[in-house]
Amino acid sequence: MKFKTTTLYAAMFTAMVGIVGCSSGGGNNTDTTAAANVTGKITGFGSVYVDGVEFETNGTDIIIDGVPATEADLRVGMLVNLIGSDNGTNGNAVSISFEDEVEGVVTRTEAGGGLQVMGLTITTDGTTHLDDLVDTNADGIVDISDLELGDKVEISGYPDGNGGVHATYIEFEGAYDSNSVDNEIEVKGTVTNLTATTFDIGSMTVDFSGADMSEAGTLVGGEYVEVKAETAPDAVTGILTATKVELEDGGEYGVDGDEGEELEVEGMISEITDTTITVNGQTFDIPAGINVSGFAVGDLVDLDIEIVGGVATIHEIEDESHDDDHIGKIEVEAVVDATDTTVGSSSITLGGITIAVDPAKVVMIDYSATANHIINLGDIVAGTDRVEVEAIPNAAGDGYIAISIEREASSDDTSVDTYVELEGPVTVTNDGVTTTYSLAGIVLDLNSVNAFVINEGTNTLGEIADGYEMSVKIEAGLITKVEVDIPEV
Numbered sequence: 091m092k093f094k095t096t097t098l099y100a101a102m103f104t105a106m107v108g109i110v111g112c113s114s115g116g117g118n119n120t121d122t123t124a125a126a127n128v129t130g131k132i133t134g135f136g137s138v139y140v141d142g143v144e145f146e147t148n149g150t151d152i153i154i155d156g157v158p159a160t161e162a163d164l165r166v167g168m169l170v171n172l173i174g175s176d177n178g179t180n181g182n183a184v185s186i187s188f189e190d191e192v193e194g195v196v197t198r199t200e201a202g203g204g205l206q207v208m209g210l211t212i213t214t215d216g217t218t219h220l221d222d223l224v225d226t227n228a229d230g231i232v233d234i235s236d237l238e239l240g241d242k243v244e245i246s247g248y249p250d251g252n253g254g255v256h257a258t259y260i261e262f263e264g265a266y267d268s269n270s271v272d273n274e275i276e277v278k279g280t281v282t283n284l285t286a287t288t289f290d291i292g293s294m295t296v297d298f299s300g301a302d303m304s305e306a307g308t309l310v311g312g313e314y315v316e317v318k319a320e321t322a323p324d325a326v327t328g329i330l331t332a333t334k335v336e337l338e339d340g341g342e343y344g345v346d347g348d349e350g351e352e353l354e355v356e357g358m359i360s361e362i363t364d365t366t367i368t369v370n371g372q373t374f375d376i377p378a379g380i381n382v383s384g385f386a387v388g389d390l391v392d393l394d395i396e397i398v399g400g401v402a403t404i405h406e407i408e409d410e411s412h413d414d415d416h417i418g419k420i421e422v423e424a425v426v427d428a429t430d431t432t433v434g435s436s437s438i439t440l441g442g443i444t445i446a447v448d449p450a451k452v453v454m455i456d457y458s459a460t461a462n463h464i465i466n467l468g469d470i471v472a473g474t475d476r477v478e479v480e481a482i483p484n485a486a487g488d489g490y491i492a493i494s495i496e497r498e499a500s501s502d503d504t505s506v507d508t509y510v511e512l513e514g515p516v517t518v519t520n521d522g523v524t525t526t527y528s529l530a531g532i533v534l535d536l537n538s539v540n541a542f543v544i545n546e547g548t549n550t551l552g553e554i555a556d557g558y559e560m561s562v563k564i565e566a567g568l569i570t571k572v573e574v575d576i577p578e579v
Contacts, residue, residue, distance in 0.1 A: 209294015
């Protein structure tokens with residue numbers, strides 16, 4: 091069966107017990123390494139981070155648009171396919187490849203940063219990464235709103251299910267010049283409104299009457315294709331004259347998926363009911379027990395999907411508007427102190443931190459017994475169960491709300507499971523006499539800790555500044571380990 095994932099954020103697993111979502115930063119056992127086939131967004135460098143997971147790139151084959159490249163050619167925001175292995179936190183990349191969704195001419199600009207490129211509606215937000223938006227023609231191009239009709243851009247992003255793309259990466263390539271040696275433009279999409287000589291991709295009509303169809307065959311409609319052209323769409327009719335049409339991914343927007351495999355899919359919701367959800371043009375079943383009432387068309391989500399009986403069914407949904415780069419995000423792993431299942435004010439307390447829980451926005455997964463088993467807050471046993479919670483500051487700024495909850499697998503020796511791990515941005519204050527360090531409202535006594543691992547080196551307390559990402563391990567009330575990540579300038 092086929093699963094649509096060319097610009098999906100997808101992780102294909104090999105049905106192994108203990109595998110954590112290979113493309114997400116969390117997991118039930120970060121000591122377990124598993125094969126990774128991840129299509130996701132580059133979120134940083136220093137090695138390569140894909141959706142927050144750090145992959146070493148020594149000897150990695152890097153391909154960009156079918157051409158060998160180097161790590162220096164990769165950019166934050168690119169959706170890449172990565173083959174390798176990881177343990178949910180870090181791993182090794184054997185290969186990384188990138189292909190854009192559209193490379194073409196801006197045909198319309200909109201207030202607020204929206205664009206139309208080659209007939210595709212391009213939406214953006216504050217996380218869209220801009221590359222090479224420089225003032226090359228004295229046009230004052232400094233952001234998306236400064237792009238003009240006729241400019242050439244390269245876009246990577248999520249299909250919105252309506253013939254458009256939500257851009258994660260935009261590169262400005264200058265004003266389009268049909269006489270340039272680099273004049274080829276490309277657009278990918280599904281064939282609609284097919285006639286003997288034309289078809290539509292999104293709102294753009296393609297004239298393929300004179301195109302090379304040797305790699306497309308006879309179209310019948312519905313195929314996923316890549317269209318190549320050497321001139322911009324006609325200024326009057328808007329028609330793009332194709333020089334070549336190729337079937338992309340065999341003409342189906344997807345990859346092969348086998349029984350028992352799992353995928354992790356990130357994208358935008360285009361349709362949603364109580365029983366099905368459509369993300370990036372793919373419709374998945376929603377089983378009983380998963381509440382999606384808090385989600386709506388246009389939301390960016392992350393789905394964990396399992397193929398059972400030939401049917402792709404979600405078993406977890408997370409709101410990806412709160413991604414790994416969300417300001418103020420924290421992670422806490424500890425034995426649960428208490429839970430409150432009161433409707434409208436549900437919460438979980440662990441490591442001394444109380445975190446609000448909205449059941450409509452987070453699904454809790456049990457890794458302690460049956461893999462991928464969905465649980466509810468009421469199933470978690472305070473004083474016994476160990477969980478990992480990812481949370482972000484709530485709108486009022488006076489607490490946190492959970493975006494992910496996982497019940498962890500316990501070791502045979504329960505005494506080693508009593509520690510607390512806390513990760514997030516550190517707050518540093520100084521009243522003129524004393525410097526105080528706190529994380530998620532918890533004041534940390536760091537003076538008794540002799541060594542600080544900062545960016546993989548041993549350093550001193552004085553190097554820690556407000557806002558730096560810190561990871562702390564607390565055992566029997568004492569801090570035994572501190573790691574700090576100083577952001578790269």
